[in-house]
Amino acid sequence: MRLALREMRRRPGRFVTAMVLLTLIAMLLMLLGGLLDGLIQRATGAIIAQRGDLVVFSSTAEKSLPRSRITPELRDQVANVDGVARVHGLGVTQLAARVPGNGPRDLADVALFGYQLPPRGVPSPPAEGEVFADRSLESDGVERGDVLQLGPARSKVKVVGFVDDTSYSGAGSLWAAPATWRTVQNANRPASAVGPGVFQALVVETAAGADTGSVARAIDRATDDATETVSVTAAADSIGGVRAQRSTFNQIIGVTLVIAAVVVALFFALLTVERIGMYGMLKAIGARSRTLFGGVVAQATIVALVAAAVGSIFAFVLDRALPPGSIPYQLQPSRLVSSSVALVLAAIVGSAFSLRRVLRVDPAAAIGRSS
Amino acid sequence: MNEATSAALQMRAVRKVYPTGDDEVVALDHATLEIASDEMVALVGPSGSGKTTLCSIAGGILSPTEGTVVVAGHDISGFSPGELTDFRREHVGFVFQSVNLVPFLTARENLLVVDEIGARTGAPARARADQLLEELGLSTRAKQLPSEMSGGQRQRVAIGRALMNEPELVLFDEPTSALDTELGAQVMELIRSEMKSRGTAAIVVTHDTRITRFTDRTLRIVDGVLQTPDAEPAPAVS
Numbered sequence: 318m319r320l321a322l323r324e325m326r327r328r329p330g331r332f333v334t335a336m337v338l339l340t341l342i343a344m345l346l347m348l349l350g351g352l353l354d355g356l357i358q359r360a361t362g363a364i365i366a367q368r369g370d371l372v373v374f375s376s377t378a379e380k381s382l383p384r385s386r387i388t389p390e391l392r393d394q395v396a397n398v399d400g401v402a403r404v405h406g407l408g409v410t411q412l413a414a415r416v417p418g419n420g421p422r423d424l425a426d427v428a429l430f431g432y433q434l435p436p437r438g439v440p441s442p443p444a445e446g447e448v449f450a451d452r453s454l455e456s457d458g459v460e461r462g463d464v465l466q467l468g469p470a471r472s473k474v475k476v477v478g479f480v481d482d483t484s485y486s487g488a489g490s491l492w493a494a495p496a497t498w499r500t501v502q503n504a505n506r507p508a509s510a511v512g513p514g515v516f517q518a519l520v521v522e523t524a525a526g527a528d529t530g531s532v533a534r535a536i537d538r539a540t541d542d543a544t545e546t547v548s549v550t551a552a553a554d555s556i557g558g559v560r561a562q563r564s565t566f567n568q569i570i571g572v573t574l575v576i577a578a579v580v581v582a583l584f585f586a587l588l589t590v591e592r593i594g595m596y597g598m599l600k601a602i603g604a605r606s607r608t609l610f611g612g613v614v615a616q617a618t619i620v621a622l623v624a625a626a627v628g629s630i631f632a633f634v635l636d637r638a639l640p641p642g643s644i645p646y647q648l649q650p651s652r653l654v655s656s657s658v659a660l661v662l663a664a665i666v667g668s669a670f671s672l673r674r675v676l677r678v679d680p681a682a683a684i685g686r687s688s
Numbered sequence: 689m690n691e692a693t694s695a696a697l698q699m700r701a702v703r704k705v706y707p708t709g710d711d712e713v714v715a716l717d718h719a720t721l722e723i724a725s726d727e728m729v730a731l732v733g734p735s736g737s738g739k740t741t742l743c744s745i746a747g748g749i750l751s752p753t754e755g756t757v758v759v760a761g762h763d764i765s766g767f768s769p770g771e772l773t774d775f776r777r778e779h780v781g782f783v784f785q786s787v788n789l790v791p792f793l794t795a796r797e798n799l800l801v802v803d804e805i806g807a808r809t810g811a812p813a814r815a816r817a818d819q820l821l822e823e824l825g826l827s828t829r830a831k832q833l834p835s836e837m838s839g840g841q842r843q844r845v846a847i848g849r850a851l852m853n854e855p856e857l858v859l860f861d862e863p864t865s866a867l868d869t870e871l872g873a874q875v876m877e878l879i880r881s882e883m884k885s886r887g888t889a890a891i892v893v894t895h896d897t898r899i900t901r902f903t904d905r906t907l908r909i910v911d912g913v914l915q916t917p918d919a920e921p922a923p924a925v926s
Contacts (some may be wrong), residue, residue: 319804327792334902594787604779680749683784684861
């Protein structure tokens with residue numbers, strides 16, 4: 318082990334190639350992870366930020382907010398279920414918004430929410446005609462005090478503040494009182510107008526200590542399966558494209574890790590071939606294969622750790638450098654840790670390909686061989 | 689050293705056979721020899737004669753196909769490869785012909801490798817390394833890499849490394865082949881004095897007959913068969 322560490326200190330040049338390659342791979346991993354988290358955040362932020370435990374859709378909606386309708390009667394049924402503490406209405410309309418100062422064709426995609434329970438980071442519902450805007454809309458030129466014109470009906474809403482990380486399905490969200498949302502929805506979507514007291518979904522807070530799974534089943538039973546009740550995470554995952562994005566990115570990340578393992582395997586296989594003479598001599602004087610192989614694994618681990626550290630720094634710098642609303646990139650400490658751990662594991666798996674070669678080095682080769 | 693009266697090496701009817709396809713090659717045929725605990729023996733023979741095989745079996749690198757090998761009182765004939773590895777680390781010293789030193793370690797660190805690959809002792813090993821470097825006239829070279837040293841100095845470091853584990857038997861594989869006559873003689877002088885002062889047994893494998901004047905006895909091997917000793921009478925060959 319100490320031998321392996323000294324080799325890295327004394328001959329860093331031999332490890333530079335592997336370290337550079339693995340660092341580039343680490344940067345790619347961190348970028349992919351950050352993009353995945355950013356895309357998911359942009360698609361689901363508004364739902365993930367909900368403070369409730371469960372989301373209730375109408376059963377015909379297939380967990381899609383725009384298709385779902387919850388009448389006041391249905392809401393009362395849900396509110397009376399054992400284990401339900403409070404219910405709050407939620408509705409959303411996706412529209413194109415005209416931003417003052419932008420050209421007539423330079424529209425911003427927005428999702429106007431009508432809400433009762435303020436999501437994390439969002440204040441209580443503002444006065445009618447006013448909205449809080451997601452900060453990602455700043456990149457569309459939205460400023461505090463702007464009056465946005467929404468949809469074909471050019472419904473006017475005034476931006477009174479900004480909130481963070483609440484995008485929905487890729488659009489920047491606007492948070493309004495339920496009455497504002499109904500007015501805008503009915504003006505722009507007359508075919509699917511909503512009556513007074515009607516919402517698209519309910520955000521349910523369960524009673525303390527209640528099992529959310531059984532409360533969800535109880536709600537659907539109480540409404541004779543007129544509702545479909547799921548956790549907030551499941552509601553977020555059922556937003557269009559989220560699952561596909563996640564699985565696509567995870568496949569790319571998986572392939573990247575395989576490439577990392579192959580790079581380490583090839584590189585350490587070469588190093589091991591170069592060291593056959595030295596390993597033979599060391600085995601002859603009594604070094605165990607285990608000790609020698611442990612050195613190889615230690616070196617691969619260090620190379621991967623250095624690469625992961627540089628990759629993490631890169632991720633931080635990228636996070637700082639990107640203005641909000643530009644590239645969907647999000648820095649999550651858990652992502653940095655999991656990417657680093659995955660990279661180190663890939664390196665260990667890669668270095669394991671040298672095991673057979675190390676085991677096969679014959680100490681007898683050290684004797685009787687001239688230079 | 690602790691068993692001054694017993695033999696450092698006893699080989700009885702040792703055979704080593706390598707299978708080659710359907711046939712087999714006898715590399716060593718019924719070799720029987722005994723080396724006293726402070727004796728220095730030269731092993732000479734043409735290439736392919738089996739001297740490397742004999743040396744490897746004596747040092748616990750190879751296992752014999754048949755026969756008994758007792759090194760410093762331990763019968764290693766039936767040892768597993770793992771047991772042989774541990775045995776070599778604790779009881780045998782090696783000086784090789786070509787790859788001898790770890791190129792990225794200093795002279796002192798090359799001696800300490802012996803400690804690092806085994807159960808680490810730390811301070812006693814460092815003290816021993818310093819003492820050996822001093823004895824071998826390498827104190828000023830302790831922090832130099834092999835590439836910064838002459839061939840003779842490198843060979844002296846290798847001798848120090850071979851003595852680190854206080855071996856009962858040291859095997860030298862062509863220790864002077866890379867050196868000129870004068871330097872070779874100096875190194876052989878050094879080997880002899882180090883071995884004799886410690887009472888350690890040594891086998892020097894060589895094809896250079898000039899070396900035999902530094903050893904107590906010369907063994908010749910031809911086609912895997914040890915020839916009758918012609919220098920001094922061998923003690924107690926059974």
